Amino acid sequence: MKIFLFNKYLPTSGGGEKHAGGIAEVLSKKHDVTILYSGEANVTLISSKLNLDLSRVKFVSFSEERNIYSQVMEFIQSNRPDIFINATYFSTFVAPNAVNISLVFFPKFNLTRKPSTYDTLVHKVGEEFFNRYDSTVRFFEGFYNEEINGNKVGRWSTANSTLLITKPFNKLKIFFKPLEGRIVRDVVKSIKIHGNKLNFSFYKDIIEIESPVKHSCGIHLKFDTFKPSDSFKNNFDSRNLGLFIRLVYIDTHDVFTKWVIKAWNSKVLGKYLTRIYVKWTVIKEYNWNRGFLEANLNISNSDYTSSWIKRIYGEKGIKVEKLYPPVDVEHFFNSSEKKNVILAVGRFFVGGHNKKQQEIIKAFKNAYASHPDFRDYKLVICGGTHPEDHHQDYLKLCKLSAQGYPIEICTDIAFSDLKAKYATAKFFWHAAGMYENEDLAPDRFEHFGITTVEAMAAGCVPIVIGVAGQKEIVSHRQNGMLWRNEQELISHTVELIKNEDLREQLSVNAIAASKQYSKMNFNHRVEEIFKEYLK
Incomplete structure (x- = not known):
């Protein structure tokens, strides 16, 4: 097949x-x-x-x-x-x-629950207001997802973006949100239909095009872009952005749609229509996401x-x-000469399910200052890096925070070197999701935790945050320790430092538990899942 x-x-x-x-x-x-x-x-x-x-x-x-x-x-x-x-x-x-x-x-989501009756009602109202507009004007290619900028809803363009207009028109207006310091005449490089350049004019926050078009068409927009992270202090947005486009008007819209666009641009009705529009798009995306799941066999x-x-x-x-x-559990080994090392493994990046290296460093420093048992230990943090400035700044911050303490930060090391560190470390710390709200942002937690299994396969006792995917891998006091706050992280570690027999038992159990995630078991499970589709 x-x-x-x-x-x-x-x-x-x-x-x-x-x-x-x-x-x-x-x-x-x-x-x-x-x-x-x-x-x-x-x-x-x-x-x-x-x-x-x-x-x-x-x-x-x-x-x-x-x-x-x-x-x-x-x-x-x-x-x-x-x-x-x-x-x-x-x-x-x-x-x-x-x-x-x-x-x-992790499932794509914009709600963490099913829509309420009120949500559904507002969505139906939104359909009446915006469906005809939405079916006529489509942000086809080269646009980022819809977002709120100030009090306006719209989409940022990239350097090359395409609007798809599904009706003939004679006049078209693009409503945009001006950005201080950027002159729109310099931002818009060209506008084309069918490869032909169009003449256009500007008026405040509008780009106006007059060109009779008899069929549906793609309007190709070329922009000069900028990176907010390079232009504004304390801004971590590294996207290449062109123009923030709010609305597109064509003179052949029906009367009701023209009224909606006019009302949407007014100060009085605009904020109410924006609220309805946001709710409508949220439920529309929710329904789309659910439809996608229904159309698929979903492998979690x-x-x-x-x-x-x-x-x-x-x-x-x-x-x-x-x-x-x-997980290649058979490739890891447990050294008979374990060192007084606490190991943490995860990429250095900001946003999303960040691995919380800063919080790990802070916890170690607090433990080092308040518990004499930690004075004989070293924290080793290993992880891959990303070239973007804001990710590099996070790495620099981690290195700065680690100064003056027995903390070693290793970046982009070979897998053979990482395996050696797993083999000789006594403990493994993992903190993805620390200080996050699982009900509001469930995607910021570890959905599974491959590095935790790798540590267990090497006899490195996991002391990990007791939420999300980590709870499936680690059984508290059987093959590792689970914690919910910094105090528990430190106290569990101190207990195992003082109780070598318990640490050794958990290490043995961790190795045994890791084998269920072996590649052989994975291969068998793949064959089982796909069997009915490969006949």
């Missing part, structure tokens, strides 16, 4: 790519498997880094200059796979005329992820199978 696996972020070689690549490795033994991804990647290096045999797998790379989903759709329509596996984080792309399977690292990476799929979208009509990521 012909199988396409779509993983946009393959070049990052993270845990999600290991999970997706593991599926590709198993299926490629008997089937024609192609991995689709964005950008440039050294496939041989990635295979080695992830410890996967992808020699039978084909790879297709798509340009980062165009919308990735348009390119994938074109490729699918030309090559027609039997099975399409979407393994891209937070993607809801569905392939036509194929069996659709989704690898869900943990019970934690499965529980949130059910909590947000309900169980009716949604099929979920659990498949833990593969």
